[in-house]
Amino acid sequence: MKPLSIKDIALKAGVSITTVSFILNGKAKEKSISDAVIKKVQKIITESGYKPNQVARSLRTGNTNIIGLIVEDISNSFFSRIARLIEDKAYKKGYKIIYSSTENKIEKAQELINIFKSRKVDAYIISPVKGLEEDIQVLIDENIPVILFDRNLPELKTNYVGANHFEASYQATESFIKQGKKNIALVTTDIDVQQIAERFEGYKKSILDHTISYQKDLVLNIPFKQNEDETITQIIALLTNSNVDAVLFATNYLAISGLKALKQMGKKIDSNFAVIGYDDHEAFELHTPSISTIQQPLEEIAEAIIKLILAQLSSKAKLPDQKIVISAKLILRN
Amino acid sequence: MKPLSIKDIALKAGVSITTVSFILNGKAKEKSISDAVIKKVQKIITESGYKPNQVARSLRTGNTNIIGLIVEDISNSFFSRIARLIEDKAYKKGYKIIYSSTENKIEKAQELINIFKSRKVDAYIISPVKGLEEDIQVLIDENIPVILFDRNLPELKTNYVGANHFEASYQATESFIKQGKKNIALVTTDIDVQQIAERFEGYKKSILDHTISYQKDLVLNIPFKQNEDETITQIIALLTNSNVDAVLFATNYLAISGLKALKQMGKKIDSNFAVIGYDDHEAFELHTPSISTIQQPLEEIAEAIIKLILAQLSSKAKLPDQKIVISAKLILRN
DNA sequence: TTCGTTTAGTAAAACGTTTTACTATTTGAT
DNA sequence: ATCAAATAGTAAAACGTTTTACTAAACGAA
The missing domain is CATH 1.10.260.40 (lambda repressor-like DNA-binding domains)
Incomplete structure (x- = not known):
């Protein structure tokens, strides 16, 4: 049969x-x-x-009509939402998505690229890890379309789509200052990617621009692989030992951990103590009180990615690289 | 080159x-x-x-080492978490996942199966829509491994992995009754799948078993495609017009909408008014007060799925079908 | 009538593997 | 010395398409 x-x-x-x-x-x-x-x-x-039979077709034509999507973790709502939006748009053009999670490990990411390569995917959408530069360069050299997103690798000449993290955290910090906050903490992660660095820079610049002195011990660097309980403990330590009156969290998961920490401490968010998160999360709106956050425009990002990909795929000649930086929105909730 | x-x-x-x-x-x-x-x-x-070249290899051997995953919506955290767990486990055995979202539309699901078929995926993991029976039967007839999950299609002789929804909602309702609740509402959806029906049956049976009379107007059926604002309005109507003292939500998204409704109404969850959700969500734990919920054991479900798939893939003969029903856990939070 | 052009279609190579069936040499036992 | 078995390897078919280069017939203009 x-x-x-x-x-x-x-x-x-x-x-x-x-x-x-x-x-x-x-x-x-x-x-x-x-x-x-x-x-x-x-x-x-x-x-x-x-x-x-698409397999035979692919062998003959060299096109698989498959796009490889490489993210840190597909179960993170930021990535799964982007994935869904990309999937929808790609599907309409006859492309399917094959995905994998890197867990932020270079070796895993390298292996994924190799696997995708032998599977002959037509194009790559990658939220990269530092250290992946060479492997991605090989793809570029072979003239395979590559779009980086969320995190840029600045030394790589290729396409990138992401939000303006510097501007976003600058504004968030500034909004604290305008509320009269004096001791603004930043809870961030130690993963070494440009986007996280930018969030820190925006925070710092904003503080310095407003003639508040930058206090190094108000910045908490959470190790990436650390389990959540430990993270919560560290956040509690930060908040008990100092007179912090505002906290900016650099990722949604950190903000979630932060809220859990506050709950454990019994500390309330009110006119004396403010919080801003990063990347929206349903829990933020629902929280009492609602949590303000920096929202990345997912739809726009997905749209930009897919547009770049399709342009590359349909053009024989190599198109000029584009770096697309989209403004994030500060959503202030009372 | x-x-x-x-x-x-x-x-x-x-x-x-x-x-x-x-x-x-x-x-x-x-x-x-x-x-x-x-x-x-x-x-x-x-x-x-x-x-x-894997494409050439696949053409010759007939195996692609790709597993097709068909879900309702990959951006729903229940599915994206399952997807991640499945991905991890499949990856270790050399299989990759290709996924797509059906949006609960039969035509889309049918098309997906066709596309996956021409792509020659080795096996299917499907959270099915009613109406897909014939298409899935064709796969089964062609001896391609198929695992249904989350939702069963009872008339289909194939493998299934899912939680015991009847038992779970029975217990949740029972816990309300033990707290002395008299007017227990159910907010559910009108999508016509067995799993949703079971949640209703469990609720109803529990009410009747405890000699409370079943009140039809305490069951709110939310149309699937309806936008959230409308849903919130309906929930508010349910809660203002009656003396409801407890609500069981049949999906996590309904519970989220429900919490938004309560927030809008300014109604508090306390000893006079209780709520239980379905499928855990970070917002539940974080909510003040924390929301109790019915938790599906994601890890176990993913494990069971992958075990079934791999068994099928490595055996030449057709293995007997298995229906694996895993107990869900009622997580009571204060 | 002749010959270039258009119409209607086909044979066979190629894509990059795996696998079957085969050959040729060496070994070892009698 | 003979021959079966083991060792070491290869040629070619097959998987299911797409595409190039070709042929044969019909047409139209001179």
Whole structure:
């Protein structure tokens, strides 16, 4: 009971394989196949339910119509939402997504690129890890479309789509200052990516620009691999030992941990103590009181990514690289 | 600058393609290739960085080592978490995941199955929509491994992994009753899947078993496609017009909407009014007060799915179908 | 009538593997 | 010395497409 092949269809229709192929690919007119034959073959195709074998097709044409998506963790809502938006848009153009999570490990990411390469994916969408530069450069050299997103690797000449993290955390910090906050803490992570660095820089610059002195011990660097309980403990320590009156969290997961810490401490968010999160999360709006946050425009980011990818895929020549930086929005909730 | 092929390696090593292939596939010993040749060829392979073309391999062997994952919406945290767990486990066995979201639309789901079919995925993991029975039956008839999860299609003889929704909502309702609640509402959805029906049945049975009379107007059926504002309005109406003292929400998104509704109403959750959600969500723990919920054991579900899949994939003969029902846990938070 | 053009279609190579069936040499037992 | 078995390896078919280069017939203009 093997699936039908183009050969079977050709046999049934009494024409050559070539003819069937031309008809399947809409080249019938151009190749001067008569209407009668076209109709006959098409009838047989629909009646038999024949579907071309994409694997064979890919081998012959070199295109798989698959886009590889490499993210840190697909179960993180930021990535899963982006993935969904990208999937939708890609699907409409006949592309499918194959994805994998790197867990922020270089070796895992490298392996993924290799696997995707041998699978001959047509293009890559990567939220990269530092240390991946060489591997990505190889892809670029082979003229395979690559779009980085969320995190940039500045030394790489390629496409990038992401939010303006510097500006966003600058503004968030500034909003604290305008509320009269004096001791503004930043809870961030130690993963070494540009985007996290930018969030720190925006915070620092804002503090210095407003003639508040920058206090190093108000910045908490949480080790990436650390388990949550430990993180909560550290946040509690930060908040008990000092007179912090505002906290900016650099990722949504840190903010969630932060809120848990506050809950454990019994510390309330009110006019004396303010909090801003990063990347929206349903818990923020629902929290009592609602939590303000820096919101990345997911839809716009996904849109930009897919536009870049499709442009590359449909153009024979290599297109000029683009770095697209989209403003994040500070959502102030009372 | 085409990538290296097995031919190039054979040429460089001065052996036949066959020999290289045997070495690549670990059949060298069995096919009596000398150690000297094996070493030489392996050296050339690692030095040149040659990676076999998986597309060609798939065409020849008929196996793609790709598992198709079809869910309602990958951005829903229940599915994205499951996806991540499945991905991890599959990855370790050399399988990759290709996924797509059905948005609960039959046509979309059918199309997805067709696309995956022409892509020759080795196995399917499907959270199905009603109406997909025939299409899935075709897969089963072709002897392709299929695992349904989350939602069962009872008339289909195939594998299924899911939680015991009847039991879970029975227990949740019972816990309300033990707290002395008299007017327990259920907020559920109108999507026509067994799993949702079971949640309703568990609720109803529990009410009747405890000699409380079942009040039809305490069950709110939210249309699936409805936007959230409308849903919130309906929930508010339910809660203002009656003397409801407890609410069970049948999905996590409904619970989130419910909490938003309560916030808008200014209604507090306390000893006079209790709430239980479904499928955990970070917002539940963080909420003030914390929200009790029915938690599906994601890890166990993913584990069961992958175990079934791998068993099928590695056995030539068709294995007997299994329906695995895992107890959900009622997490009571104060 | 002749010959270039258009129409209608096909044969066969190619994509990069795996695998079957084969050959040639060496070994070892009698 | 003979021959079966083991060792070491290879040629070529096959997987299911697309595409290039070709042929044969019909047409139209001179």
